[in-house]
Amino acid sequence: xxxxxxxxxxxxxxxxxxxxxxxxxxxxxxxxxxxxxxxxxxxxxxxxxxxxxxxxxxxxxxxxxxxxxxxxxxxxxxxxxxxxxxxxxxxxxxxxxxxxxxxxxxxxxxxxxxxxxxxxxxxxxxxxxxxxxxxxxxxxxxxxxxxxxxxxxxxxxxxxxxxxxxxxxxxxxxxxxxxxxxxxxxxxxxxxxxxxxxxxxxxxxxxxxxxxxxxxxxxxxxxxxxxxxxxxxxxxxxxxxxxxxxxxxxxxxxxxxxxxxxxxxxxxxxxxxxxxxxxxxxxxxxxxxxxxxxxxxxxxxxxxxx
Amino acid sequence: xxxxxxxxxxxxxxxxxxxxxxxxxxxxxxxxxxxxxxxxxxxxxxxxxxxxxxxxxxxxxxxxxxxxxxxxxxxxxxxxxxxxxxxxxxxxxxxxxxxxxxxxxxxxxxxxxxxxxxxxxxxxxxxxxxxxxxxxxxxxxxxxxxxxxxxxxxxxxxxxxxxxxxxxxxxxxxxxxxxxxxxxxxxxxxxxxxxxxxxxxxxxxxxxxxxxxxxxxxxxxxxxxxxxxxxxxxxxxxxxxxxxxxxxxxxxxxxxxxxxxxxxxxxxxxxxxxxxxxxxxxxxxxxxxxxxxxxxxxxxxxxxxxxxxx
Numbered sequence: 001x002x003x004x005x006x007x008x009x010x011x012x013x014x015x016x017x018x019x020x021x022x023x024x025x026x027x028x029x030x031x032x033x034x035x036x037x038x039x040x041x042x043x044x045x046x047x048x049x050x051x052x053x054x055x056x057x058x059x060x061x062x063x064x065x066x067x068x069x070x071x072x073x074x075x076x077x078x079x080x081x082x083x084x085x086x087x088x089x090x091x092x093x094x095x096x097x098x099x100x101x102x103x104x105x106x107x108x109x110x111x112x113x114x115x116x117x118x119x120x121x122x123x124x125x126x127x128x129x130x131x132x133x134x135x136x137x138x139x140x141x142x143x144x145x146x147x148x149x150x151x152x153x154x155x156x157x158x159x160x161x162x163x164x165x166x167x168x169x170x171x172x173x174x175x176x177x178x179x180x181x182x183x184x185x186x187x188x189x190x191x192x193x194x195x196x197x198x199x200x201x202x203x204x205x206x207x208x209x210x211x212x213x214x215x216x217x218x219x220x221x222x223x224x225x226x227x228x229x230x231x232x233x234x235x236x237x238x239x240x241x242x243x244x245x246x247x248x249x250x251x252x253x254x255x256x257x258x259x260x261x262x263x264x265x266x267x268x269x270x271x272x273x274x275x276x277x278x279x280x281x282x283x284x285x286x287x288x289x290x291x292x293x294x295x296x297x298x299x300x301x302x303x304x305x306x
Numbered sequence: 307x308x309x310x311x312x313x314x315x316x317x318x319x320x321x322x323x324x325x326x327x328x329x330x331x332x333x334x335x336x337x338x339x340x341x342x343x344x345x346x347x348x349x350x351x352x353x354x355x356x357x358x359x360x361x362x363x364x365x366x367x368x369x370x371x372x373x374x375x376x377x378x379x380x381x382x383x384x385x386x387x388x389x390x391x392x393x394x395x396x397x398x399x400x401x402x403x404x405x406x407x408x409x410x411x412x413x414x415x416x417x418x419x420x421x422x423x424x425x426x427x428x429x430x431x432x433x434x435x436x437x438x439x440x441x442x443x444x445x446x447x448x449x450x451x452x453x454x455x456x457x458x459x460x461x462x463x464x465x466x467x468x469x470x471x472x473x474x475x476x477x478x479x480x481x482x483x484x485x486x487x488x489x490x491x492x493x494x495x496x497x498x499x500x501x502x503x504x505x506x507x508x509x510x511x512x513x514x515x516x517x518x519x520x521x522x523x524x525x526x527x528x529x530x531x532x533x534x535x536x537x538x539x540x541x542x543x544x545x546x547x548x549x550x551x552x553x554x555x556x557x558x559x560x561x562x563x564x565x566x567x568x569x570x571x572x573x574x575x576x577x578x579x580x581x582x583x584x585x586x587x588x589x590x591x592x593x594x595x596x597x598x599x600x601x602x603x604x605x606x607x608x609x610x611x612x613x614x615x616x
Binding site for chain 2: 085086092113117118191201202203226227
């Protein structure tokens with residue numbers, strides 16, 4: 001059952017004409033992540049590189065392609081976690097970086113801290129020699145249009161966000177039995193400057209523990225935070241639920257308790273995986289035993305050989 | 307009517323003898339201030355906010371006035387507040403030049419669509435709702451400035467050793483009101499010589515605190531990075547959901563944190579039925595609790611004093 005990587009490109013509404021481009025991106029990312037794992041690479045390397053690929057793809061709301069805040073600027077959040085030691089790294093409200101997930105990993109590996117925010121995160125990026133990119137290079141025409149549309153007085157950013165692609169993320173189990181998760185996002189469209197969502201919060205944007213499993217989340221960030229969705233899923237799994245059952249129970253609870261929509265990718269220490277969502281769509285892909293699974297609509301599970 | 311309870315902490319760390327008396331007096335003041343609100347039929351949310359504000363205003367604690375300095379000699383504050391009825395929450399991270407971050411966190415909860423604001427964005431929001439700006443000087447004690455100067459000359463390794471043993475840390479409160487609602491609040495200046503922009507456990511939902519009417523409320527303190535790795539507040543509540551008492555749940559979660567990530571800390575906990583506890587694995591933690599009839603407090607392990615209120 002080892003190794004396995006499962007990725008998502010965000011839960012929400014996907015226009016029919018964007019089905020193909022949305023699934024193509026996650027399939028490509030899952031293939032690359034799987035190749036790392038097959039050659040003996042670590043789960044940590046696999047999730048970070050998989051998420052970096054999705055950050056570089058303008059189709060998704062992370063890195064290039066990020067949604068804009070109320071001022072029309074890009075502020076990004078990211079999280080990575082290593083299930084072996086529970087080490088984790090996160091950045092919040094960071095600007096002018098191509099790959100926030102790489103900076104999150106550096107926070108984990110080069111500092112005694114877990115999370116750096118805003119200007120402090122940028123200062124650390126400069127100290128690490130990471131080049132700043134022009135803000136324009138992160139902004140797509142699509143993001144600018146979303147931002148403009150949401151300036152109408154009757155616009156509802158939460159509803160709008162669920163109507164578009166969210167957050168990207170990945171979970172992986174390597175041949176050594178180590179688990180990891182990574183999540184990255186541009187956040188909710190027209191968010192207030194400095195808004196931090198679920199993504200960089202440990203136990204909200206993701207969680208990884210070799211003893212339990214790994215989870216990466218997407219969807220309405222504030223709802224995910226209120227119920228600490230990944231932590232909840234892993235507690236259910238600790239009590240004997242399968243990744244699929246645990247995910248469905250936790251997503252149902254999120255809907256019942258805080259009316260939240262979202263999706264998750266999950267893998268347990270044996271390699272049993274799940275990609276579940278209660279939004280209309282979520283683009284996802286999973287690679288295991290030289291098979292690629294993928295889908296975008298509820299209940300869909302297409303396969304092709306790797 | 308439920309039995310109203312409030313429990314506060316002034317941080318779990320090796321509190322030196324010269325700060326012991328002031329720390330205990332400070333948590334008793336806070337428990338009293340919050341307890342009065344509950345006694346008059348006020349909400350758990352109001353009670354935890356007021357209790358934490360009292361400690362933010364007290365320079366003996368590392369939160370609000372009395373905060374520690376980061377590597378640049380500046381003050382950056384984190385806070386969270388959460389109410390257990392709707393799971394509403396508000397938090398700020400790395401906010402500067404305000405006296406009461408816990409009240410700004412509450413404003414994020416009540417006046418925005420978001421849960422957390424950080425850095426300059428948090429300060430812009432504070433200005434927009436008329437929160438007064440205070441100079442950094444006003445938040446820092448002369449003693450802290452001296453100690454910061456003293457430790458600044460050491461290498462990073464020594465600073466970390468010092469932090470691991472002598473972390474000034476965090477204040478917090480949990481409460482259960484007469485209507486059966488629980489709430490938590492946590493506020494901190496973080497750890498001395500932290501990197502600019504370092505966010506610890508305090509503003510992170512599920513780590514620095516969590517409140518749910520169905521399971522209880524928790525506020526945590528201690529080594530922030532360890533608390534984050536095990537999402538301590540949420541872990542304690544999961545144990546309570548499975549039938550453990552507030553004390554058992556806090557003890558086994560802190561034990562797990564020590565074993566898994568070698569971190570020490572403390573927590574105050576209240577259950578929806580009023581079962582409460584103040585537990586720590588550090589050398590000391592100043593804590594105090596208010597129930598309808600009595601004030602309990604302590605500083606050293608296994609120590610509980612009691613005063614009857616009149």
